[in-house]
Amino acid sequence: MPVIRVSNLCFSRQDGDQIQSVFKNVNFKISAHEQVALLGDSGSGKTTLLHLLAGVLSPDSGEIEINGELISSYRAQQLAHYRRKIGLIFQHYQLLDCLNVEQNILFQHNLNYPDQTPHQFHELIEKLGLSDKLMKLPNQLSGGEQQRVGIARAILNQPKLILADEPTGNLDQTRAHQIVEILTTLCKERKINLVMVTHSQHLSRYFNRVYMLSNGQLNERN
Numbered sequence: 001m002p003v004i005r006v007s008n009l010c011f012s013r014q015d016g017d018q019i020q021s022v023f024k025n026v027n028f029k030i031s032a033h034e035q036v037a038l039l040g041d042s043g044s045g046k047t048t049l050l051h052l053l054a055g056v057l058s059p060d061s062g063e064i065e066i067n068g069e070l071i072s073s074y075r076a077q078q079l080a081h082y083r084r085k086i087g088l089i090f091q092h093y094q095l096l097d098c099l100n101v102e103q104n105i106l107f108q109h110n111l112n113y114p115d116q117t118p119h120q121f122h123e124l125i126e127k128l129g130l131s132d133k134l135m136k137l138p139n140q141l142s143g144g145e146q147q148r149v150g151i152a153r154a155i156l157n158q159p160k161l162i163l164a165d166e167p168t169g170n171l172d173q174t175r176a177h178q179i180v181e182i183l184t185t186l187c188k189e190r191k192i193n194l195v196m197v198t199h200s201q202h203l204s205r206y207f208n209r210v211y212m213l214s215n216g217q218l219n220e221r222n
């Protein structure tokens, strides 16, 4: 049974007094534990698609079902609850400047699971090479280190789905490969679905499936 099912998705944006169609009847399915790369030209709609899957935007028509939840029919409060359970990773790391690395990583976990000790915290931190950085502030870290903090924060939230929008966009090629390898490996180990937007064809080899977005359509690349 697919974990993500998108049927006949249509979405338009208002562009001045014009309506611009971003998606026209898009259909796709992603099965349990699959890792998906999403490629496409700038402006093709990759971020918009992630925002629809994250419940930040709502489709004009069509259905989006994620882990049995028909989020396209959800109202604001249900969407807010749904959003707290997924992992989001961005190109700009969106860490809180005044909190140290450990506090940044635990922030969302502690909001969602106030009575729970984080599962395998030190094992995760070690895998991400952050053990000796826990007391540092974000501005004392390199770009790659900040991105690893973002990954730790997303994973620790125990999501079934992680949506990542060009998480390697600010990194050099070697670092980009390292980050994607760590992220895909952690998601496999923890049975987390991953949908990652990237501009890089080279990074697509780490994924089970690769989709290309163009002209409002999503096609699987073999």
Ligand SMILES: Nc1ncnc2c1ncn2[C@@H]1O[C@H](COP(=O)(O)OP(=O)(O)OP(=O)(O)O)[C@@H](O)[C@H]1O
Residues within 6 Å of the ligand: 013, 014, 015, 022, 040, 041, 042, 043, 044, 045, 046, 047, 048, 049
């Ligand atoms: N807030 C917005 N209001 C109006 N139009 C928008 C808005 N955000 C994006 N768009 C338009 O929607 C289309 C898809 O944008 P989107 O950001 O999803 O592209 P993308 O594939 O993520 O591009 P990039 O690779 O540059 O990040 C573009 O034509 C863009 O101009």
Ligand SMILES: [Mg+2]
Residues within 6 Å of the ligand: 046, 047, 048, 165
């Ligand atoms: Mg984008």
